Amino acid sequence: MRPGRTLILCALCALPPAARAAAPAPAPGLHLGWLDRKADPARDFFTFANGGWQRQNPIPPAYARWGTFSVLQRRNQEAIRRILEEAARDGRAPAGSDARKVGDFYASGMDEKAVDAAGVEPLRPELARIAAVADPAGLREEIAHLQQIGVDAPFGFGQMQDFKDSTRVIGAASQGGLGLPDRDYYLRQGAKFRQVRQAYLRHVAAMFALLGDARATAAAEARTVMDVETRLARASMPRADQRKPENVYHPMDLKALEGVTPGFSWAAYFADVGHPEITSINLAMPDFFKAMNADLSAVPLAAWRTYLRWHLLHAFAPYLSRPFVDEAFRLTRALTGARKLLPRWQRVVGAEDQALGFAVGKLYVERRFPPSSREAVLRILHDIRAALKEDLAGLAWMSPATRTAALAKLDRMDERIGYPDRWRDYSALRVDRGPWVLNVLRANEFLQRRELAKIGKPVDRDEWQMTPQTVNAYYDPSMNDINFPAGILQPPFFDPAAPAAVNYGAIGFVMGHEITHGFDDQGARFDGSGDLLPEPGWWTAADYAKFEAATACISDRFSRFTVAGGLHVQGKLVTGEATADLGGLTLAWRAFHASPAYRSAGDVGGFTPDQQFFLGAAHVWASNVRPEEARRLVTIDPHPPAVDRVNGTVANMPAFQEAFHVPAGSPMVNADRCVIW
Numbered sequence: 001m002r003p004g005r006t007l008i009l010c011a012l013c014a015l016p017p018a019a020r021a022a023a024p025a026p027a028p029g030l031h032l033g034w035l036d037r038k039a040d041p042a043r044d045f046f047t048f049a050n051g052g053w054q055r056q057n058p059i060p061p062a063y064a065r066w067g068t069f070s071v072l073q074r075r076n077q078e079a080i081r082r083i084l085e086e087a088a089r090d091g092r093a094p095a096g097s098d099a100r101k102v103g104d105f106y107a108s109g110m111d112e113k114a115v116d117a118a119g120v121e122p123l124r125p126e127l128a129r130i131a132a133v134a135d136p137a138g139l140r141e142e143i144a145h146l147q148q149i150g151v152d153a154p155f156g157f158g159q160m161q162d163f164k165d166s167t168r169v170i171g172a173a174s175q176g177g178l179g180l181p182d183r184d185y186y187l188r189q190g191a192k193f194r195q196v197r198q199a200y201l202r203h204v205a206a207m208f209a210l211l212g213d214a215r216a217t218a219a220a221e222a223r224t225v226m227d228v229e230t231r232l233a234r235a236s237m238p239r240a241d242q243r244k245p246e247n248v249y250h251p252m253d254l255k256a257l258e259g260v261t262p263g264f265s266w267a268a269y270f271a272d273v274g275h276p277e278i279t280s281i282n283l284a285m286p287d288f289f290k291a292m293n294a295d296l297s298a299v300p301l302a303a304w305r306t307y308l309r310w311h312l313l314h315a316f317a318p319y320l321s322r323p324f325v326d327e328a329f330r331l332t333r334a335l336t337g338a339r340k341l342l343p344r345w346q347r348v349v350g351a352e353d354q355a356l357g358f359a360v361g362k363l364y365v366e367r368r369f370p371p372s373s374r375e376a377v378l379r380i381l382h383d384i385r386a387a388l389k390e391d392l393a394g395l396a397w398m399s400p401a402t403r404t405a406a407l408a409k410l411d412r413m414d415e416r417i418g419y420p421d422r423w424r425d426y427s428a429l430r431v432d433r434g435p436w437v438l439n440v441l442r443a444n445e446f447l448q449r450r451e452l453a454k455i456g457k458p459v460d461r462d463e464w465q466m467t468p469q470t471v472n473a474y475y476d477p478s479m480n481d482i483n484f485p486a487g488i489l490q491p492p493f494f495d496p497a498a499p500a501a502v503n504y505g506a507i508g509f510v511m512g513h514e515i516t517h518g519f520d521d522q523g524a525r526f527d528g529s530g531d532l533l534p535e536p537g538w539w540t541a542a543d544y545a546k547f548e549a550a551t552a553c554i555s556d557r558f559s560r561f562t563v564a565g566g567l568h569v570q571g572k573l574v575t576g577e578a579t580a581d582l583g584g585l586t587l588a589w590r591a592f593h594a595s596p597a598y599r600s601a602g603d604v605g606g607f608t609p610d611q612q613f614f615l616g617a618a619h620v621w622a623s624n625v626r627p628e629e630a631r632r633l634v635t636i637d638p639h640p641p642a643v644d645r646v647n648g649t650v651a652n653m654p655a656f657q658e659a660f661h662v663p664a665g666s667p668m669v670n671a672d673r674c675v676i677w
């Protein structure tokens with residue numbers, strides 16, 4: 001619901017002499033071994049910076065893509081595995097304590113013999129509930145029940161900060177209910193999408209067969225599922241359209257809600273989910289719900305039962321016995337190209353991260369996040385904030401009125417490093433030693449209850465959306481805060497031993513990126529307190545028009561890039577992230593130049609401080625990706641592909657062109673330069 005969420009012929013002559021040195025000198029923190037010195041930084045900086053890494057790091061069979069983020073994430077998972085194994089072995093923690101829950105969850109997941117012996121039996125009561133649906137009211141109740149246990153079909157229901165009053169938490173219903181990643185997978189022509197649809201039909205049929213249905217029946221059921229989901233897909237709003245906050249903000253009272261869906265009683269539904277007191281929500285995509293309302297009567301009840309039975313399986317198959325796990329992986333393989341299932345321990349750690357992420361996170365930071373890290377990264381963060389402040393103060397195209405408002409927004413931006421001040425209370429969650437799937441189910445239920453309990457209450461500003469062990473960061477426009485979990489504050493993003501240039505290029509870039517989200521195509525619409533304002537908001541009309549032209553420049557530029565198979569990057573979908581990359585790298589570079597560290601910086605491995613900075617930035621995106629995954633990401637991911645995040649960004653930066661002596665007319669120079677800050 002939140003809008004914010006989740007770098008030729010004359011190859012070497014453009015390089016400064018020192019960079020031609022053949023043998024990389026040891027340089028802690030600057031990864032010279034990652035370079036491809038045969039590539040020309042002036043033509044393809046991504047490959048120059050990361051070509052060596054790409055060759056040395058083929059994608060492991062169990063992964064769809066593999067990069068800097070995945071390497072660090074796996075290292076984090078290994079650390080967490082040791083913590084969980086210890087907790088599972090110990091067993092002395094008092095019943096009901098977090099330590100006991102964390103250990104029991106892990107033990108239940110690792111008990112493969114018990115999981116396999118149980119088969120689908122633990123889900124029988126849920127299957128029986130679906131089979132018993134006999135009328136439209138029963139269907140509504142079952143939809144509500146399934147959402148409570150983590151099955152968002154045919155729509156999702158949760159909470160959000162009211163876009164227009166960020167002090168309030170409201171309920172929100174949004175489109176959902178698709179087993180494939182996006183509406184495009186149902187609706188787009190082209191051999192690749194058709195192949196995935198065929199694989200999906202086979203997969204759904206195989207799942208029903210595992211439940212014991214005869215082959216012909218299972219195949220017919222799969223077609224029913226495809227039919228229902230294709231209807232939902234047609235009614236779904238494309239992702240790029242969802243970026244405009246007004247498009248997904250339609251607060252409605254009960255009367256208005258029931259005007260959209262006369263066949264679906266929201267009052268009864270709110271009672272079904274345990275909140276009869278709710279009298280208004282944001283119906284994010286009214287057209288979707290209009291279509292769902294029609295489908296509720298047009299599609300026979302038996303087809304809805306089949307559809308819900310499928311979604312129950314789809315949600316829980318990964319936690320059932322081996323045949324279900326293998327079949328679930330077959331779909332993953334068709335969608336992402338991954339060749340092998342992840343080892344069991346990694347799947348259990350992943351599930352536990354969802355279920356008990358903050359209890360795990362508490363143990364993680366106790367062992368892995370020294371207070372000294374917090375201080376060092378805060379210094380860089382404050383330099384970058386100062387760079388933006390100075391930049392805003394001197395920005396020629398911005399009028400004084402907009403400038404004052406922008407500075408006020410920046411001043412009010414909260415920063416949070418590492419982990420939450422207050423830990424999540426898991427006392428209402430029951431965890432035992434098995435069956436594993438029921439631990440997962442109860443955790444889903446616990447989390448959903450917790451979400452819905454927030455509706456109508458004041459916003460909890462201490463809560464984090466990412467667990468401390470997450471290798472990522474985020475900006476939240478309704479909170480106007482930037483968040484850097486402990487998980488990302490490690491090499492190669494932040495390395496106390498690395499040259500300052502590399503740290504500013506890597507973690508500085510990430511920080512500048514998150515700050516810039518406050519001023520990207522979405523962030524610019526929200527004010528310093530997190531409220532959405534009608535356009536042009538806190539901007540003067542003239543300044544806002546200039547800002548829109550700047551983001552349109554980025555969107556047009558990125559629309560030209562393609563991935564495997566020729567699919568185009570959706571410029572409008574990636575505008576926010578690409579804007580944040582350009583703003584973020586620009587700010588990090590300025591912050592580096594303004595820092596005392598810059599004055600004492602020297603060459604490392606033959607690279608000037610500015611070159612080290614850009615190499616550090618490019619190394620953040622070192623990665624390989626399978627073609628299936630590249631197509632999936634370009635369809636659903638608001639982030640541009642890694643190569644474009646590097647090359648598409650530096651091509652707009654004169655500082656880069658100077659650092660690497662890039663001649664005019666090179667692919668690393670965008671002749672119609674896009675400028676944000």
Ligand SMILES: [Zn+2]
Nearest residue numbers: 006517577580
């Ligand atoms: Zn971002």
